[in-house]
Amino acid sequence: MMLVRAEWAKLVGQRGAFFWGFIALPCVLILFAGVLNGAVPPGAGAAVEIRPIRTLLRAVGAAGNPFVQLFLAIGAASLFALEYRHATWRLLVPRRSRTMLLAAKLAAFAIAAACSLALLSVGNLFAITVPALLRGAHPIASEAMGAGAVAVLLTLLVSMLQLLGLAAWVALMAAVTRSTMGAILPPFLLAFASAAIQAYLGGAPGTILALPGAAPDLLRAGIAAGFDGARVVTGGQALAALAITTAWFAVPMAAAVLLFTRQDLASE
Amino acid sequence: MNALDVAGLSKRFRNGVQALADLSLSVPAGGVYGLLGPNGAGKSTLLRIVTGMVHADSGSVSLFGQAASVESRRPLGALIESPSAYPFLSARAFLRVIAYTAGVPADPGALLDRVGLTAAADRRIGAFSLGMKQRLGIAAALVGGPKLLILDEPTNGLDPEGIMDIRRLVRGLADDDGLTVLLSSHLLDEVERVCDRVAIVAHGRLLAEGRVTDLLAAGDELWLDVRPTEAALALLGAQGELRDGQVVARIDRAEAPVLLSALIGQGVEIFEARWQRLDLEAVFFAATGAERR
Numbered sequence: 001m002m003l004v005r006a007e008w009a010k011l012v013g014q015r016g017a018f019f020w021g022f023i024a025l026p027c028v029l030i031l032f033a034g035v036l037n038g039a040v041p042p043g044a045g046a047a048v049e050i051r052p053i054r055t056l057l058r059a060v061g062a063a064g065n066p067f068v069q070l071f072l073a074i075g076a077a078s079l080f081a082l083e084y085r086h087a088t089w090r091l092l093v094p095r096r097s098r099t100m101l102l103a104a105k106l107a108a109f110a111i112a113a114a115c116s117l118a119l120l121s122v123g124n125l126f127a128i129t130v131p132a133l134l135r136g137a138h139p140i141a142s143e144a145m146g147a148g149a150v151a152v153l154l155t156l157l158v159s160m161l162q163l164l165g166l167a168a169w170v171a172l173m174a175a176v177t178r179s180t181m182g183a184i185l186p187p188f189l190l191a192f193a194s195a196a197i198q199a200y201l202g203g204a205p206g207t208i209l210a211l212p213g214a215a216p217d218l219l220r221a222g223i224a225a226g227f228d229g230a231r232v233v234t235g236g237q238a239l240a241a242l243a244i245t246t247a248w249f250a251v252p253m254a255a256a257v258l259l260f261t262r263q264d265l266a267s268e
Numbered sequence: 269m270n271a272l273d274v275a276g277l278s279k280r281f282r283n284g285v286q287a288l289a290d291l292s293l294s295v296p297a298g299g300v301y302g303l304l305g306p307n308g309a310g311k312s313t314l315l316r317i318v319t320g321m322v323h324a325d326s327g328s329v330s331l332f333g334q335a336a337s338v339e340s341r342r343p344l345g346a347l348i349e350s351p352s353a354y355p356f357l358s359a360r361a362f363l364r365v366i367a368y369t370a371g372v373p374a375d376p377g378a379l380l381d382r383v384g385l386t387a388a389a390d391r392r393i394g395a396f397s398l399g400m401k402q403r404l405g406i407a408a409a410l411v412g413g414p415k416l417l418i419l420d421e422p423t424n425g426l427d428p429e430g431i432m433d434i435r436r437l438v439r440g441l442a443d444d445d446g447l448t449v450l451l452s453s454h455l456l457d458e459v460e461r462v463c464d465r466v467a468i469v470a471h472g473r474l475l476a477e478g479r480v481t482d483l484l485a486a487g488d489e490l491w492l493d494v495r496p497t498e499a500a501l502a503l504l505g506a507q508g509e510l511r512d513g514q515v516v517a518r519i520d521r522a523e524a525p526v527l528l529s530a531l532i533g534q535g536v537e538i539f540e541a542r543w544q545r546l547d548l549e550a551v552f553f554a555a556t557g558a559e560r561r
Contacts, residue, residue: 006368013356087352091408094319094346095370097338265321266281266313 007108014078021075022116025068030123038131048137050128053148059121061220063159064213066191069166072113076170077183079105084178089268098261109167151227155220161245162216168253175259208240215244269333271297271416271448277327279313287313288472295450300442302463303452304552310472311452312349315418319346345414351405355394359385359404362393372412379407398425420452435462456552468555476555483551490517490524493540500536
């Protein structure tokens with residue numbers, strides 16, 4: 001835990017990177033949602049139907065957006081490329097195993113990414129309720145909260161797994177290129193290319209694309225449909241999508257650990 | 269028990285540079301051990317291998333009798349080459365981060381006080397001078413109370429007063445706190461003043477090693493201001509040479525009375541006879557084969 005605390009202190013200490021990586025985009029998206037909801041015309045005293053679970057599912061599912069991933073990649077690089085940038089591996093490597101050091105960075109990223117998604121989720125809830133309240137309307141939740149909580153939790157887990165995959169690519173590219181830009185750009189381009197290929201090929205029924213964005217999208221769609229009482233993903237497809245999403249995290253992370261543990265740090 | 273044992277260490281980098289070639293040395297526990305060598309001698313590579321930053325091609329490293337590992341490196345503190353730190357943190361926060369990383373409790377205030385940075389404890393490191401960063405690097409190396417402290421050029425960038433402070437600190441750590449200090453320096457005078465033992469390294473090999481006093485004593489010379497010099501040189505043979513108009517005799521101290529008697533017996537006038545101890549610079553250049561500047 002102390003190692004994670006150290007990484008967290010370094011992450012938060014980089015105020016610019018922390019803001020742009022984990023806070024800026026949620027704030028912009030919340031503002032955007034607030035403006036959109038504020039433009040809806042119900043007058044004072046009218047009842048307004050709000051859908052908090054769908055709002056939360058959409059917010060937590062934003063992890064699949066390539067532009068969200070670009071900002072989160074900036075945050076991840078501020079952890080994984082930091083020691084190369086400031087030649088500070090020499091302070092850490094003699095004190096802890098290299099695997100533990102990478103694991104602590106991954107844990108710090110996971111905490112920050114979860115906080116970012118939580119900020120986006122809570123902000124979106126405010127964005128759908130506050131404008132209605134300001135106009136004197138009465139927001140009424142129209143969804144089953146118990147079942148919805150499970151769906152939100154499952155979607156959050158899928159999104160976190162997808163973001164850990166993003167962090168794993170950042171970790172790998174940081175070790176390969178030993179630079180911040182080199183750590184950010186390839187994972188972003190991968191996410192962007194994945195989204196483009198996914199959009200081009202479309203989602204034919206019964207097919208699962210082995211792309212970093214497609215498999216978690218399928219899982220999130222299945223969870224959301226399940227909340228509505230529909231079934232669009234079979235158990236086998238869900239397992240395959242989960243395996244693909246896990247592989248997009250596990251393979252680059254294992255490669256990053258393997259490379260880093262064998263790497264000569266002659267100038268860092 | 270030795271604090272550090274290095275046996276048959278070799279390292280060739282991918283660019284073909286042979287940084288270390290079958291290097292072996294032992295650093296006894298206690299005292300200050302100097303590591304001397306010209307640029308490219310392999311000093312930093314050696315220290316990086318000891319600290320686990322660089323992997324050796326062959327050979328072994330032991331710390332306090334245990335094979336080098338993350339666990340056996342726990343009693344190790346190191347300042348390798350130029351000091352590095354996180355410029356966005358304060359000195360106090362930086363030392364806390366290092367303590368968290370090491371998993372040890374730390375008292376940043378006491379450490380900063382020890383290296384004379386108390387007044388700058390809450391300033392961002394990015395605004396520090398090189399000398400302040402150097403001091404902070406030493407404070408970071410002291411986090412966790414190491415038994416072996418590796419300092420690579422610790423006085424770089426310091427003003428003369430700062431250099432004296434760090435030298436006193438290093439001696440104090442060895443003498444008062446019982447630490448073993450491995451000090452790598454290109455400042456021969458510094459090593460001579462601070463170190464108890466010294467190893468001279470060049471081209472990745474160990475050229476000379478021993479107590480500083482022994483290395484210097486081995487180079488004692490008897491300088492003779494005599495007339496005529498030719499007679500004295502003839503008597504000394506290969507043990508004598510003419511330097512700066514004076515005869516320099518490389519003999520043991522016990523042989524001096526016999527030599528002086530012989531010179532007087534041959535009618536040589538002796539105006540002055542004095543022992544001159546070589547400095548470490550001379551020993552260093554003799555060992556590395558470089559020309560004396």
